Amino acid sequence: MSLYQQLGGEAAVDAAVDIFYRKVLQDERINRFFSGVDMEKQAAKQKAFLTMAFGGPNNYTGADMRRGHAHLVAQGLNDSHFDAVVEDLGATLKELGVADALIAQVAAVAETTRNDVLGK
Amino acid sequence: MTIIRFQGRDFAYEAPRTVLESLTEQGIEIPSGCRAGVCQSCLMRCLEGEIPVGSQEGLKPALVAQGYFLACRARPSSDLTVALADAEGLRQKAHVLAVESLNQDIVALRLKPERPLDYRAGQYVRLYRQGDLSRCYSLASVPTLDDWLELHIRRIPEGRVSAWVHDQLQVGMQVEIGDSLGQCFYTPGQEEQPLLLLGTGSGLAPLYGIVRDALNQGHRGPIWLYHGSFTAEGLYHQATLQRLAVRFPHFHYIPCVDRASPEALALNARVGSVLEVAVGEHQGFARHRVFLCGHPEMVKDARLKIFLGGASMAEIHADPFLPSGT
Numbered sequence: 416m417s418l419y420q421q422l423g424g425e426a427a428v429d430a431a432v433d434i435f436y437r438k439v440l441q442d443e444r445i446n447r448f449f450s451g452v453d454m455e456k457q458a459a460k461q462k463a464f465l466t467m468a469f470g471g472p473n474n475y476t477g478a479d480m481r482r483g484h485a486h487l488v489a490q491g492l493n494d495s496h497f498d499a500v501v502e503d504l505g506a507t508l509k510e511l512g513v514a515d516a517l518i519a520q521v522a523a524v525a526e527t528t529r530n531d532v533l534g535k
Numbered sequence: 536m537t538i539i540r541f542q543g544r545d546f547a548y549e550a551p552r553t554v555l556e557s558l559t560e561q562g563i564e565i566p567s568g569c570r571a572g573v574c575q576s577c578l579m580r581c582l583e584g585e586i587p588v589g590s591q592e593g594l595k596p597a598l599v600a601q602g603y604f605l606a607c608r609a610r611p612s613s614d615l616t617v618a619l620a621d622a623e624g625l626r627q628k629a630h631v632l633a634v635e636s637l638n639q640d641i642v643a644l645r646l647k648p649e650r651p652l653d654y655r656a657g658q659y660v661r662l663y664r665q666g667d668l669s670r671c672y673s674l675a676s677v678p679t680l681d682d683w684l685e686l687h688i689r690r691i692p693e694g695r696v697s698a699w700v701h702d703q704l705q706v707g708m709q710v711e712i713g714d715s716l717g718q719c720f721y722t723p724g725q726e727e728q729p730l731l732l733l734g735t736g737s738g739l740a741p742l743y744g745i746v747r748d749a750l751n752q753g754h755r756g757p758i759w760l761y762h763g764s765f766t767a768e769g770l771y772h773q774a775t776l777q778r779l780a781v782r783f784p785h786f787h788y789i790p791c792v793d794r795a796s797p798e799a800l801a802l803n804a805r806v807g808s809v810l811e812v813a814v815g816e817h818q819g820f821a822r823h824r825v826f827l828c829g830h831p832e833m834v835k836d837a838r839l840k841i842f843l844g845g846a847s848m849a850e851i852h853a854d855p856f857l858p859s860g861t
Contacts (some may be wrong), residue, residue: 425593433847440843454838458848462593463573472571 418470418520422513430470431507432462438503445499448487468504469523480531488534497533501525540583540616548611552585554579555606565619570607577606583616594850595615596722600655610624626663627652631708632683634700636769641737646684646712654678654715657826658746659854661713662686662696670696671716673741673828673854677748684712687740687771717741719826719854721749729819730758731825731846733809733837736769738829741854743772745826750783758783759817763791763809763833767798789816810837814844821845824852831855 423430436458440446460483467473471529484492501522509519529535537548539557548557555577558565568574572592581602590609591599603620629646637643644662652660656677663669672686691697704710719741721730730749732742739762746760764770769792776788790804791812805812810833817823821842827834827841834855842848 429593433842436848437843440839454835454842455848455853459574463571466571466573473573474570484720500722 418432418517418524419466419472421517422469422521424471425466427511428462428465428471430511431465432458434510435465435504436461438507439500442499442503445496448490448492448496460516465504467528468521470524472489477528477531480528481534484532485534494529494533512521537611538614539611540614541618548615549611551610553607554590554609554611554615554617558606561841565606567607572605572608575605578603578620579606579609580604580618580620581615582618584611584614587611587615595718595852596724597655597718597720597852600722626711626713627763628709629684629712631704631706631710633706634704637687639768641687641771644672644686644688644700644704646686646710647682648684648712652678652684652712652715654684655720656748657720657852657854658715658717658742659777660684660686660715662700663711663713664696664699668695669713673717673737673744674715675740675743677744677751680747680751687737687742689737704747717854719745719852720827721745721752721754723752725756725824726754727756729756729823730754731813731820731841732758732760733763733813733825733827733829733833734761735763735809735829735833736856738773738854739855741828743776744828746779746786747835750779750786755785758786759789759813760787761789761791761813763793763829765793767792767796767802767804770804771801773802789813792816795808809833810840813837814840817844819845822847824850827851827853827855829856831857 440449467475504525505518505522508521539546539548539554539556539607542820546557546561555565567574581604586604587609588788590604594603596727627649629648632647635643636773654674659671659673661669672688674684675687676685688697688700689699690701718774734742742760746758749758762770770790773790780786780788781786790802791802791807792804795806825841825846827837838851838853841851
């Protein structure tokens with residue numbers, strides 16, 4: 416069974432996306448990067464990100480990740496901010512009752528995007 | 536062979552491709568992103584044919600109801616006529632039935648279109664003055680209740696369309712309107728869910744339609760309508776809405792003004808912005824269905840605060856009145 420199936424597939428993403436986005440918006444370490452963005456579009460992006468981190472269907476490439484975050488890197492996006500997002504993601508899954516072993520797997524998938532997101 | 540009809544041309548479709556792949560391979564540019572049914576960039580509308588199974592997953596009920604689907608997930612088994620999601624559709628003539636003043640700045644324009652307009656209360660239409668000079672206005676009418684289309688039009692200083700409506704349009708004249716647009720409307724189901732509607736100025740128009748539509752469709756959960764204006768003179772339809780609240784005890788009409796006055800007091804209006812007042816009167820917004828219309832700043836602030844207050848992003852429907860010059 417894939418990670419995505421173990422987590423509960425699209426229904427799990429739907430359950431997580433509001434909680435995760437709310438955490439990110441209330442996280443003083445990173446919420447400045449989200450001020451002024453179109454929230455509806457951003458929620459769709461959060462969903463795509465969670466689907467990817469959950470091991471679900473996606474066609475994002477490293478180049479997409481670089482392009483999508485370049486303007487934020489220019490504003491100072493760095494490792495500490497990436498860590499904060501991964502932490503919020505873990506807290507979201509914890510709140511939904513996901514087992515620690517699966518949370519670690521999700522964090523590992525998210526981790527594979529770090530260098531592309533941060534333009535390293 | 537299966538055919539996809541797009542912009543009047545026929546394109547061959549071969550399984551197991553998607554509609555998106557078929558059209559792009561044949562040289563048509565369709566906006567797309569993740570190609571996995573998530574980002575919704577490739578949203579299209581089915582005009583004729585059977586919407587392919589699975590291509591509407593994750594779409595808002597409002598979009599599903601209007602035949603929207605995701606091209607990257609659509610594998611049709613029979614012929615399909617499709618359009619881009621932002622295509623404006625057909626223009627048609629409509630007759631002016633009435634131009635009535637609602638307050639010092641806003642008139643109600645009642646129109647009878649030549650062909651019945653397929654719309655839902657809360658959507659908007661483009662009103663053409665001449666050629667392409669046009670503006671979008673929300674519909675305050677309800678298809679199942681009203682024999683006409685009703686638009687609430689605020690006079691914009693030097694506004695080329697609004698001033699024309701206010702000063703020149705008369706009963707019997709002919710205008711042109713476009714197709715119904717927008718995703719801010721009531722869909723049946725979840726009749727017990729609380730509804731929260733926040734509007735400023737002529738942003739009352741779509742909300743007035745949505746409230747009457749929901750009540751008419753038998754919505755049983757509480758419905759709160761907050762209408763805000765700078766002063767009491769900017770409010771309108773107070774008597775109608777108060778009567779509606781008497782007839783339907785689960786409907787609550789709460790006028791809000793920035794500046795207190797004897798008129799505001801007589802209306803039992805709250806002092807403060809619609810958002811401040813609504814936040815103060817509710818214990819969070821979890822499980823609420825929310826509709827926001829009017830001033831873009833209000834819509835933006837309300838979306839954030841109400842989402843943080845527990846409403847799901849998919850349950851927040853908004854129609855910001857974006858300025859379009861004059």
